[in-house]
Amino acid sequence: MAQGPSIVVGVDFGTTFSGVAWAFKESAGEIEVLSTWPGGGNRTSVKVPSTISGEARTASWGYQVGPFMDALRGIKLILDEEQETMYSPSLCSKKLLAILDKDAV
Template sequence: MPGPSIVVGIDFGTTFSGVAWALEGSIDDIEVLTSWPGAGNRTSVKVPSTIIYNGEDIQWGYQIGPLSEACRGIKLLLDEDQEPSYAYAPSLASKALLEKHGKNAV
């Protein structure tokens, strides 16, 4: 007999993202993730929407330093039919980085 379903909500933002979950039928008891890898003792409802590929080592969010060669703004690359936003240069740089690693945002 299966247990209760877990409902997960993901706010995938251009610069920061968040995650929350609840058991089905328990709408008043929503849990928001506040602990993230690389954040140390700091808690936050959001984590940077960044990822970096170092060979087989993949780091994301707070694991990444501000000056690293990370993919940023990848949300803007998810719709392949849209032209890249020239107003947000990090997404253009991220497209080139993803291609360098043989990956794409989708």
């Protein structure tokens, strides 16, 4: 049975913004970087906010998350429970996760 093309995906999961790129394994030099995002309107950017919210009973993420929505922000810094952070958005996210009885992983 013949196999189809292989795709390699790279994710830059940042504290405040994240990005995604992909390429066919056979054409690794031709990298496609995502630059349009849900909720971004006409904006093009290689990065999208690293935020997620379930406030409206449907998951919203990135540019879909409004500035005043209850959302997880700075989540990267609380993935390792043994690592302390003083970054305010991460601390707020940690409290929100505790209220929801969830963890960051």
